[in-house]
Amino acid sequence: MTMLARKPAATAPATLSAPASFAALPRVSRLRPILAQVIPPLLVVVALAALWQFAASGPNATLPPPTKVWADARELITDPFFDNGGLDKGLFWHLLASLQRVALGFALAAVAGIFLGLLVGTSDFAMRGLDPIFQVLRTVPPLAWLPLALAAFREAQPSAIFVIFITSIWPIIINTAVGVRNVPQDYRNVAAVIRLRGPAFFWKIVLPAAAPYIFTGLKIGIGLSWLAIIAAEMLIGGVGIGFFIWDAWNSSNLSDIIVALTYVGLVGFALDRIVALAGRVATRGTSAS
Amino acid sequence: MDRFLDISQLSVAFPKAPVPVLREIDLQIARGEYVAVIGHSGCGKSTLLNVIAGLLPATAGGVVLEGREIEGPGPDRAVVFQNHSLLPWLTCYENVKLAVDQTLSKTMSRAERHDWVLENLALVRMTHAKDKRPSEISGGMKQRIGIARALSMKPKVLLLDEPFGALDALTRAHLQDQVMEIHASRGTTVVMITHDVDEAVLLSDRIVMLTNGPNARIGEILEVDLPRPRDRLALAADPRFVAARTAVLEFLHARHANPALAAA
DSSP, rough: HHHHHHHHHHHHHHHHHHHHHHHOOOHHHHHHHHHHHHHHHHHHHHHHHHHHHHHHHHHHHHOOHHHHHHHHHHHHHHHHHOBBBTTTTOOOHHHHHHHHHHHHHHHHHHHHHHHHHHHHOOHHHHHHHHHHHHHHTTSSGGGGHHHHHHHHHHHHHHHHHHHHHHHHHHHHHHHHHHHHOOOOOOHHHHHHHHHHHHHHHHIIIIHHHHHHHHHHHHHHHHHHHHHHHHHHHHHHOOHHHHHHHHHHTTTOOOOHHHHHHHHHHHHHHHHHHHHHHHHHHTTTTOOOO | OOOSSEEEEOOOOOEEEESSEEEEEEEEEOOTEEEEEEETTTHHHHHHHHHHEEEOSSEEEEEETTTTESOOOOOTTTOTTTTTTTTTTTHHHHHHHHHHHHTTTTTHHHHHHHHHHHHHHHTTTTTTTSOOOOSSSSHHHHHHHOOOHHHOOOOOOEEETTTTSSSOOOOHHHHHHHHHHHHEEEEEEEEEEEEEEEHHHHHOSSSEOOSSSBBBBBEEEEEEEOOSSHHHHHHOOOOHHHHHHHHHIIIIIIIIIOHHHHHH
């Protein structure tokens, strides 16, 4: 215990005292950093809303101003959970349907993408054989796959999921492969000295070292999925936020479209943050340092 | 002389390079000996260490440890890397534990391995930080964990690749003293690469001085005839210490001045 006490005595109190004194600060000082984060975006939103109100208030305005959106779509904004049967549902149900498709398509893409990425990253043969094909296929726009998917599956639901899958898999494959190829030589040397080989080397060195790259791929992938699902749903119809927007356009409910777009943006942002958070937890804050 | 670690007629050439990095290195190291290899940057000191470690192949000649020729890396020649090379996703304890589990699982039970990890962390006085990750501790602490990890493999030879090069002077002195203590208590054979003359004289039994590369050879080997335990303060004025230091400086700066500096 003497050894324990000797060295940390100098460092430990310093690190401990920081949060303690932080908590002792008056409440106003603690709120200040939070307010500094919240106030600027709030001001910008208010300013943009005012600008929009002004721009859309003229007699020749083609788009509704915020006040009109509120008046038209009040029910849609305040009650996202109503369900009158058919397609007449609250936005929550449309978003839920879209999210379910994304969840399934993205999960399949994550599993297949990480597997293929690991393969391409570890095997030169797989790399030479598969990489040119990946590089060509990844440039195909998501919606271009839809007719082919509809022809193959003959149903809307699996076709939409396939579009999600094929859209989000490329960044996952490519980032995983790069992560595997970039395992630092230092770590390989350590593994060589302790004779860590085969599957153990893979699980204990390659996978953790590549994890930050894999999560970068997943983060890009989830963003692309959300972009693709909206477009795909516009074409396939049924319950889903994409078709909701298309339906609103067909019935000239511009206010509904604006509300839906806001929700789409917020959900996309949330998805991005959730994957980023999962990445931080999984790489335990040690990412590519 | 006891040929515990025997480097004979060792040459190392990299593919496509016209001249080998190291040429015909002959060096015998006794069990328990502390040998420093010193030379200017680019003379191939680290190459020599990597060949002993088995991380680089020899082009000609070879290295024999306890009568067995070295083929590839292994835990009997544990390396402390210059940049610590700790795995950032593991805690300090887990970094050492990984090496212990990997190298000693046949001879030690689970509980024994756990105790052995803690014993090695205690040896470098890092018990307090065992559950921290490398990003949360200082450079000197990381290097101590690196030393604990290397020692925990029960190596026959401990290879130190400029282990204190990236540290500030005070931390470096502290770690040098710790390495001296460990060398005394565990009796491990040590080969240390360094470019620090004081460090080489203070720590070593012999100093191997390499000529400038490429085509580097052993220019001279200096016996450091100083009693152990050594104390840096007492030695600073010791004429034998000063003489050894002068001899190394003279080799490095008068007879084999850095070619890069000479050209500039």
